[in-house]
Amino acid sequence: xxxxxxxxxxxxxxxxxxxxxxxxxxxxxxxxxxxxxxxxxxxxxxxxxxxxxxxxxxxxxxxxxxxxxxxxxxxxxxxxxxxxxxxxxxxxxxxxxxxxxxxxxxxxxxxxxxxxxxxxxxxxxxxxxxxxxxxxxxxxxxxxxxxxxxxxxxxxxxxxxxxxxxxxxxxxxxxxxxxxxxxxxxxxxxxxxxxxxxxxxxxxxxxxxxxxxxxxxxxxxxxxxxxxxxxxxxxxxxxxxxxxxxxxxxxxxxxx
Numbered sequence: 001x002x003x004x005x006x007x008x009x010x011x012x013x014x015x016x017x018x019x020x021x022x023x024x025x026x027x028x029x030x031x032x033x034x035x036x037x038x039x040x041x042x043x044x045x046x047x048x049x050x051x052x053x054x055x056x057x058x059x060x061x062x063x064x065x066x067x068x069x070x071x072x073x074x075x076x077x078x079x080x081x082x083x084x085x086x087x088x089x090x091x092x093x094x095x096x097x098x099x100x101x102x103x104x105x106x107x108x109x110x111x112x113x114x115x116x117x118x119x120x121x122x123x124x125x126x127x128x129x130x131x132x133x134x135x136x137x138x139x140x141x142x143x144x145x146x147x148x149x150x151x152x153x154x155x156x157x158x159x160x161x162x163x164x165x166x167x168x169x170x171x172x173x174x175x176x177x178x179x180x181x182x183x184x185x186x187x188x189x190x191x192x193x194x195x196x197x198x199x200x201x202x203x204x205x206x207x208x209x210x211x212x213x214x215x216x217x218x219x220x221x222x223x224x225x226x227x228x229x230x231x232x233x234x235x236x237x238x239x240x241x242x243x244x245x246x247x248x249x250x251x252x253x254x255x256x
Contacts, residue, residue, distance in 0.1 A: 091105045092104050106144040213245065
């Protein structure tokens with residue numbers, strides 16, 4: 001006897017899968033999750049060349065420009081080594097509910113190297129070439145300067161990563177003003193196979209052994225982008241972390 005699933009049964013399976021995916025959350029530090037305000041990130045549609053209007057809690061982007069990515073190709077005649085260099089500069093302003101402003105200027109640089117074979121002769125019977133395709137390696141450097149009008153303070157956000165054919169390695173990333181140092185820790189959910197499952201990705205901001213904020217820049221198959229800010233930190237520190245989180249949201253949306 002052929003068994004044909006009924007519509008209610010199919011709906012039950014789908015709702016269970018969706019519920020399981022929605023329950024998956026970014027693995028933020030438990031103490032931070034307990035003592036922080038969590039904000040859902042929203043943004044308005046934007047024109048090409050303009051900055052997405054991110055907003056969460058009392059924070060919102062009020063001005064900005066997303067620069068064009070410029071890529072150049074470097075290779076020598078009869079050499080199989082290829083190098084691509086990509087650069088982009090952007091800027092935006094983020095304000096809080098008190099009217100204070102964080103001014104952000106971003107810059108990213110990506111160097112991609114790989115081997116590309118050179119075909120000398122090709123036909124239905126023979127293919128003569130120099131070298132082989134492969135040996136992919138990519139290095140990315142992202143920096144952003146963040147200045148707060150309320151305290152006349154300037155911070156540097158720095159993210160580094162190296163990727164090759166077998167692995168992705170994120171090197172030391174931090175937010176600093178030259179005196180204080182806030183380390184960024186990459187966090188994620190455990191990956192499960194399935195149509196509705198994908199890992200959520202984000203960063204935590206750590207200072208003096210304590211997580212003071214976090215951002216979820218990729219929500220997985222289900223869910224939404226989010227920002228966590230520890231309740232006890234000052235309004236200036238919240239604005240700083242909100243600006244850094246917004247910068248990461250923008251970076252990851254345009255380059256991942």
